[in-house]
Amino acid sequence: MDILSLLGIILAFAAILGGNLLEGGALSSLFNGPAALIVIGGTLAATILQTSWPLLKRAFIQARWVFVPPYVSLEDGIGKVIDWSVKARKQGLLGLEGLAEKEPERFARKGLQLLVDGAETETIRSIMEVDLDSREQRDLESARVYEAMGGYSPTIGIIGAVMGLIQVMTNLEDPQSLGSGIATAFVATIYGVALANLLFFPVANKLRGIVRERTRYEDMMIDGIIAVAEGENPKSIELRLRGFLQ
Known part of the structure; x- marks a missing residue:
């Protein structure tokens, strides 16, 4: 959490x-119920209109990262790579086959399997970088969904304010209806601005930060796996990867 x-x-x-x-x-x-309906409903409608279903679904699922982000530890990643390097120097790359089968992390498992299969280092780097870039772009698109919602909600709030004022102007002869119309006008504006600046934009930026951290971790894993494939000394690998912690 x-x-x-x-x-x-x-x-x-x-x-x-x-x-x-x-x-x-x-x-x-x-x-104010009407104001909430206008702002929230209008914002969701505009977002749905511009977004494909797979992307919208992915964005809503990834919203939980704001409170329960995926576990990323550069220190643990460095420890993994060092263990692989030590075992590879003792038993050869085929000695990593058992570790590849048990590795819970999909990205690392893919790299280990490429090592065990004897792929060339450039091939390993190319395959893993394509995987990383594809995943990074999909995750950033999810963040853009919330950024779009942050752009729409203040404008929808203004629409709600105008609608409230229209209600006021068309019922000037009925003093009892003036209060509710004015309330809807001002509260709709508050809802739109508050949702954008207290929720949607912060969520988008939080997701971007998580994506950047995962990308840095996976970049480090690529460098580590390539170093293991090239038979570098475990101590040299550790010194290189610790540069990612700075």
Whole structure:
């Protein structure tokens, strides 16, 4: 669990609600069904319109990374590579076959299998870099979905505000309806701006950060696997890979 993400969301909405209370407002004044329907529904509709179903599904699934990011440890990765190097120097590359079959990480398992199969180092690098680039682009596209939602929601909020004002202007002779119309107008704007800046943009940036960290880890694994294939000394491999920690 990423405690910082949870704390960030709690603080963001606590600041909004707490500020409203300190100014003498009531919490109920910030809850408006029509405004929420306009902003949330409109934002989702625009996002669905521009996004393919596989990408939309992937983006919604990857939203959990904000709170439960995939485990990435450069230190553990370096330890793995060093173990492979030591075993390869003692038993040859075929000695890694058992490790390849048991390796839980798909990317590392693929590299080990290429090593065991005797692929050339350039072939190994080419295959693994294609895998890395393809995965990285797909993950970044998921982040762009939330960035798009952050772009749409303030505009949809303005639409909600205009609709509320239209309601006010068409019912000037009915004072009882003026309050609800004005409330919808202002609350819709708050919803649009708040969702963009407190949720959608931060989620997009968080996902980008996770993708960058995974990419750095996999870049390191590629260099490590190539070094093992070339028979480098384990100590030299460790010194090289520790450069990724800086």
